[in-house]
Amino acid sequence: MQFTSDNAAAVHPAVWQAMMAADAADAPYDGDALSRALDSRFTDLLGRECAVLWVATGTAANCLALASMVPPHGAVVCHREAHIEMDEAGAPGFYLHGAKLLLADGKSAKLTPDGIAAAIDPIRNDVHQVQPHAISITQASEYGCVYRPEEVAKIAELANARGLGLHMDGARFANAVAFLGCAPGEACQGVDALSFGFVKNGGLGAEAIVFFDVEAARIIRYRRKRAGHLQSKGRFLAAQILALLEHDLWLANARAANAAAAAIASTAPSRLLHAVEANEVFLACTAAERQALRGAGFTFYDWGQDAARLVTSWDAKDEHVTALARAIAAL
Amino acid sequence: MQFTSDNAAAVHPAVWQAMMAADAADAPYDGDALSRALDSRFTDLLGRECAVLWVATGTAANCLALASMVPPHGAVVCHREAHIEMDEAGAPGFYLHGAKLLLADGKSAKLTPDGIAAAIDPIRNDVHQVQPHAISITQASEYGCVYRPEEVAKIAELANARGLGLHMDGARFANAVAFLGCAPGEACQGVDALSFGFVKNGGLGAEAIVFFDVEAARIIRYRRKRAGHLQSKGRFLAAQILALLEHDLWLANARAANAAAAAIASTAPSRLLHAVEANEVFLACTAAERQALRGAGFTFYDWGQDAARLVTSWDAKDEHVTALARAIAAL
């Protein structure tokens, strides 16, 4: 019973169907009909004009988005526990040609205007210090916590006031929107570029980089190719994304994953280290308790010495979820 | 009737089946059983110990392979018309952190020891000039011409004598092996790293980087992740590759594509600009002739002012090939 990662989950049947429906040769790279449909599809969905590029991974999506905002001599403000800092093998340093990540603090891996200001206010405005050029926030955060639209708005306001770009790592954007119950465009209002994740939510290998600055997208197309991320059979990536957007399948999938996490969380409210707002549960539990859970057939990651990370997927099986909830309650 | 690119062709049914068979969640990234099977599978196939990484594109494969050989202050010798020079958007400059491509000449985009020596002999051995660290050859070449094992051996000998690494861009390695009729390992004997292409040959989005230097592979795993090319559902890439290797499907596909090219070429031997040894036909023909062909329903690229490039795929339809051959003969 797998609660290790939504990364490893199965591909949604509708995605398989859409991919196979795209099998007949069309134009290579992103010249095909499906890839060309993305801009208007996302513009409709998000209610703001945008230009959209597919890539295979969230790391590529984040880094190409940031490359549109940050020169090699600049910096990105992000949370100390942000994925781009902790788990992307230094990809921002590669894609941004040596630009820096400035680490800020905030509860549950969410940034706040105060946390951001604390990180950047001490920077002297002189050539000896690396100057910030962008802020990156994660929706939902690395601890499965969701920025409310007004929280994003305040960060966007700060970004604007300081002349910084605003990037949203939306590897779990779907889970955040499902939680908020708002229009998708509200969950990323004020953002300049959004990494809109599909792989963790029923896709196979396709993420969307949504540029609300259309000229930025034009330039990043060169960067995508230069990074080896312009796949020649790109129609299969576009097909995945479109299939998940169709009939709001992306939201249904995210709701299913969120519901599974909520079910698990509800049995052990006192053990929760972070509010469970998306599809991740961080649970205080001892090594012995984790061993007991594993002995009962559940797989998951340890989180430090005293906690476990449980991640639910769009295809979480009810019986697995129920079993896990019971096992936790019984600890 | 599409003769534009093997890049745009359909995915082989066996590849679809293998991917769907891999749908059940396994370990993320390359920890799954399929990915872990690659090293031994290729070691068997090529008859030399190797370590293998999948990536989605040939550009990423080439650049990561070269990154194992060339420091940022070094250079790669390649043909003036090599894909890494002409069509990868400067990706080598990105992946190699500013290293240089040294352009050499040679018939039909094939390098020779003499051509390589002419490019590197004038380089003074001092710090003012960028020193070569590797040679990259393309099997089959950008003009669909195939290095004979003894030609590769001579280049490998030169590489050895000069202390240079040897990379083979095998985007169409399958077509080369099909043409040579030799063991696959013979077609890349002496090479340090091989980009073994599958996308043009029935795959969806998976290429193999074969490192004959196993320690190099260990390091490049970091580089792959750092480049955003470590897909979280990597089992689907491994599945493609393994499916194409199974029962030598890769060779059957390549033979089909080669045969289609040969059939087309045979009708107009006097128009051929390069020997047709793989799945590409470069045909002298006027603008009017090209218009005639297009009028008859064939799509392809112009190649300069006076030529056309016709590429055949693993799934080339007999009736299309026959129709094209006739149309050319009738010009």
Next chain:
Amino acid sequence: MQFTSDNAAAVHPAVWQAMMAADAADAPYDGDALSRALDSRFTDLLGRECAVLWVATGTAANCLALASMVPPHGAVVCHREAHIEMDEAGAPGFYLHGAKLLLADGKSAKLTPDGIAAAIDPIRNDVHQVQPHAISITQASEYGCVYRPEEVAKIAELANARGLGLHMDGARFANAVAFLGCAPGEACQGVDALSFGFVKNGGLGAEAIVFFDVEAARIIRYRRKRAGHLQSKGRFLAAQILALLEHDLWLANARAANAAAAAIASTAPSRLLHAVEANEVFLACTAAERQALRGAGFTFYDWGQDAARLVTSWDAKDEHVTALARAIAAL
């Protein structure tokens, strides 16, 4: 009798005096009075508003100038024998983060609009090919030949029409102006950034990067520091430059060097491989003849198998020049 390089010549006494006059501590880096005087000094000299940064070397000057024009995914058009291509150890690849040099042809290492167009016209305007963002020309060229103002104007016109920046490597700008006899601003009219050389012309270790785009200079100040080129005792670099500009000492020095080259050239007009317009003489002569010259006490570089490069300096001694002229005449 040294005719190897103007790089190795002595420092002009006025430069020593100015440096020692700047010895008393002032603000560090470029906050001192001398560094702050550069902008207006060069604006006066060149008749166009500009912002000026000192650096120690021509390589740093060229690369920082180009960094203001060319993104990492772009390219610079330069002559196949340009210093940035041949003799800067790949520094443009380093400073431009992997951007490419596109090599163009032209007589005596001078570019022409036709030569530039021949290099860039074949580039398809798509993401697979690296797009040019700037042109770099060398005044005087690597063969000591000088662009006439109207030649620069035509290249500037082309740059404008194509949306490219225009950089001038003026390592020997002084020699070019001395030859042209025009106002210095005329010799670089239409240029966006000029590497104005002083080291080869009586300086110790200071070159000026002249940005006619003042905002570009603001950004490059960060890049200069990031490259380790913001010296803490920058007043000594500014002092060198100001000393050489004072009373047009830079022109007097260049005239002296040019005159020496002209004197040498005049004795062997039939041997000249390039017009002698600055302080370099490229002379057809056999290995035996070179040996004879060396036997007579002259030092210089071979230039390939059949030529010698003779470079004169601001402090060329009349008797050495006369001796060399005679020795050549006597060959």
Next chain:
Amino acid sequence: MQFTSDNAAAVHPAVWQAMMAADAADAPYDGDALSRALDSRFTDLLGRECAVLWVATGTAANCLALASMVPPHGAVVCHREAHIEMDEAGAPGFYLHGAKLLLADGKSAKLTPDGIAAAIDPIRNDVHQVQPHAISITQASEYGCVYRPEEVAKIAELANARGLGLHMDGARFANAVAFLGCAPGEACQGVDALSFGFVKNGGLGAEAIVFFDVEAARIIRYRRKRAGHLQSKGRFLAAQILALLEHDLWLANARAANAAAAAIASTAPSRLLHAVEANEVFLACTAAERQALRGAGFTFYDWGQDAARLVTSWDAKDEHVTALARAIAAL
């Protein structure tokens, strides 16, 4: 009365003399007799075989030294307040092609084995996280505190055990050695590369990078040129360094600066924020007190809200030092 920075101090007369004595043309770059003398001079001084490159700045020295140890996908452990992190404009990111700085804690900006371990132990040994490849320590530290030989030895031991390189930023190495009273080689025992500073200690614009790994130096010569730091009149940099080494002038200068700092510190022991072991005094004092000092004619930097940084130079005038000491005592 300047206590702002040793960076801005005058050049020692012996340095001027040595530079002028080197005026006659010699070989360009580092082919001159003085540059060629450095290896053996430092080998004698430090009692270990080494190869030495000059560069103009400490930033270039640090980054080129680190470039010999850290691949683009790696990291350097340094103190959170190290110069390479705080004041070099992201130069390590540039020179190391995007490698990361891992920030560790320690009193008075000195690292300890425990502080280093705390920074690197949590790093999982997998491709998702950037792995450390080197440690960089500053001798004397950014707060003017000196590593005892046994402290360096313990860090070197840790570096060895973990397979990490060890770099010492010795911008104020002279002050550290003067404080320790030991042989210079003892103050950097176990170090792989040392940035040996001269600019803050009576030089004009020359630092030495001392590589105890001679092969590393060979490679970094290419990197130096590629960074535009190979000055053509390099003999003037070598001359500075040799002049300061002659008769241990470097130590005499450092002792003078240290003595001045000690004199200032002795008047206000209760205000000292860090032990005064080199030529920097960090003094607790209010804004009003700082204003009073400035009113009395002293210049220096604020250090946050409640402190001042006072730096003494080799040429600190006794009457200035005495005046400052009295003014502080009188606060």
